[in-house]
Amino acid sequence: MQLSLNHLDSRRKIVLFSVLLGLILGITWGILTANYWLLLLPAALLVLYASVLFTEKTLLFFGAITPLAINIEDLGGGLGLSLPTEPIYIFLFVLLGLHVYKERAIQVQYLKHPVVLFVSLYLIWLWVTTLFSSMPIVSAKFSLARTWYITLFFYLGLLIFSKYDRIHFYLKWFTGFTLVMVVYTLIMHAQYGFSRSASYGISWPFFPDHGMYAAAIAYGVFVLLIYAFYVRQFGMPISAGPMILLLLLVLLFAIVVSFTRATWLSLIVAVGAWLLTRFRVRFYWIVIAFIAAGSIGFIKQNDIQYSLEANKQGSSDELEGHVKSVSNISTDPSNLERINRWKCAARMVSERPIFGFGPGTYVFQYAPFQKSSELTIISTHAGDLGDAHSEYFSAMSETGFLGMFFWLGIVFATLSTAFNIIYTTRSIKIKLTTYMIFLGLVAYHAHAVLNNYSQYDKLAVPLWAFTAIIVALDVQNKRLIRAEKPVTS
Numbered sequence: 379m380q381l382s383l384n385h386l387d388s389r390r391k392i393v394l395f396s397v398l399l400g401l402i403l404g405i406t407w408g409i410l411t412a413n414y415w416l417l418l419l420p421a422a423l424l425v426l427y428a429s430v431l432f433t434e435k436t437l438l439f440f441g442a443i444t445p446l447a448i449n450i451e452d453l454g455g456g457l458g459l460s461l462p463t464e465p466i467y468i469f470l471f472v473l474l475g476l477h478v479y480k481e482r483a484i485q486v487q488y489l490k491h492p493v494v495l496f497v498s499l500y501l502i503w504l505w506v507t508t509l510f511s512s513m514p515i516v517s518a519k520f521s522l523a524r525t526w527y528i529t530l531f532f533y534l535g536l537l538i539f540s541k542y543d544r545i546h547f548y549l550k551w552f553t554g555f556t557l558v559m560v561v562y563t564l565i566m567h568a569q570y571g572f573s574r575s576a577s578y579g580i581s582w583p584f585f586p587d588h589g590m591y592a593a594a595i596a597y598g599v600f601v602l603l604i605y606a607f608y609v610r611q612f613g614m615p616i617s618a619g620p621m622i623l624l625l626l627l628v629l630l631f632a633i634v635v636s637f638t639r640a641t642w643l644s645l646i647v648a649v650g651a652w653l654l655t656r657f658r659v660r661f662y663w664i665v666i667a668f669i670a671a672g673s674i675g676f677i678k679q680n681d682i683q684y685s686l687e688a689n690k691q692g693s694s695d696e697l698e699g700h701v702k703s704v705s706n707i708s709t710d711p712s713n714l715e716r717i718n719r720w721k722c723a724a725r726m727v728s729e730r731p732i733f734g735f736g737p738g739t740y741v742f743q744y745a746p747f748q749k750s751s752e753l754t755i756i757s758t759h760a761g762d763l764g765d766a767h768s769e770y771f772s773a774m775s776e777t778g779f780l781g782m783f784f785w786l787g788i789v790f791a792t793l794s795t796a797f798n799i800i801y802t803t804r805s806i807k808i809k810l811t812t813y814m815i816f817l818g819l820v821a822y823h824a825h826a827v828l829n830n831y832s833q834y835d836k837l838a839v840p841l842w843a844f845t846a847i848i849v850a851l852d853v854q855n856k857r858l859i860r861a862e863k864p865v866t867s
Contacts, residue, residue: 442551460802496787511736520738535846592638600817639826647824722747723775734778769826
C-alpha cells in the first residue's frame, strides 16, 4: 500500500515548490537574523517532502534508523524524546491514520489473525490495569508509550508489510543502520582494549547499556546470515555473499565483546529453534516440552539450586570465565540480583494477582518486597534503579497473571505462526524471509527471560515490526496456498 491520492503529479509539483520556497526563505531569514538553527531547514523540509509523497517508505526508513536515534531522557514530567525519529513518527502516524480511515485499508484476515487478537487483548488489558494501578500517572505514561509503538509499527505495519518488497526495504535499512552504530561502538571500544568494564556504557549515546545494545544487534544477525547464503534468491550477485558474511562477523564480534551473557544464550536458543524446524518438530510438542521442563524445574528447584551453587566462577574479562559465570548463583552479583528481582515480582503478584501493581510500576514498588537475606551488593531500596530483569516477570507483577498470559500468548502465537509458514510454504522467498524474522524474534524472546527492554524504542520498534512481518507473511502464504488449490466441483 503506497499512500495514493488523486493528481499525484500536480501534488508533487506543489509540494516541491513549497519546500523550495520555504527552504530559500528559511535560510535567508536565518542568516539575516543570526538564527543559525534555521539552517537545519533543508533536512527538515526534505523529510516533509518524503513524508507526504512516500509515506510508507519514510516510516520504514525512520523505523530502521532507530539504532542511531539519540534519546533525551527527561523533558520534564518524566517524559523523554528520541531524536530525530519520534517527532517524525507523529507526523507519519497522522498521514497513515487518515489513509486507513478513508480507505478502510486493514483487511479482515489480519484482524482475525491469532497474533493480532493476542496483541489487541494485551493492549486492552494494559489500559484496564492502568485504571487499577497503584501509580495511575506512571501507568498511563507507560501504557501510552507502548500503545504508540504497537499502533505505529504493528497495526500500521500490517498494512505496510502486506507488500513483500516493503519487508526487505525495512530489513536492509535496519541492518545497515545497526552496522553503522556497531562500527562506531567498536571503534570506541577498541580504545579500551575491548575490556568488560568499558563495555557497559560504550555504546552511548545510542544505547544506555550493553544489554540493550547486544539485544538490538541480535535482530540483524539472522538477517545477514540468510542474505549471505541465499544472495541469488534475493536478487543480489553471488559476489555479495562474502561481503555480507564479513558484515555478519562484525555483528557477532560486537556481541561477543559486549559481554552480555543473555544475548549469547539467546543466540544459542535461536540456533536450537532452527534445528527444531530442520527436523520438522511440531510446535505443540515444543510447548508440551516447555511446560514439562518448567514443571520438573519447579519440583526439583532445591536440587537444581544446590547444583548451581557449586559454581563459584564470577564475571570476568576472560570470555571463558564470563561464560562459566552464567550459572553462578552463589557469588555472581548480577545473577543473584536477578533472582532477587524475580522473587520480588512473585511476591508482588501474590498480593495483587488480578490487576498487578500497574504497568511501569515495578521499579517503584518492588523494594518493600525484598528480603534482607536476598539482598546483594547492587540491591537498592531507592526505587530509582533497575527493573524486573525479565519481560515475563515484569508483565506478571505489573499486569497480573492475565497480563502475563496475554504476553505469552503473543510470543507463542507469533512463533507458532512462523513454524506453520516454514512447514507449509512453497515459496522459497517467504520461507527464507520467515527464517530471518523468526530467529530474530526467538533471540529476543529468549533474551527477555533475563531482561526486559520492550518499553524502549530501540527494541520496541524492531519487536513490533518483526511481529507484524510474521503476520503479513502468514497472510501472503495462505493466499498463495489458496491460489494453488485446484477448483473442484
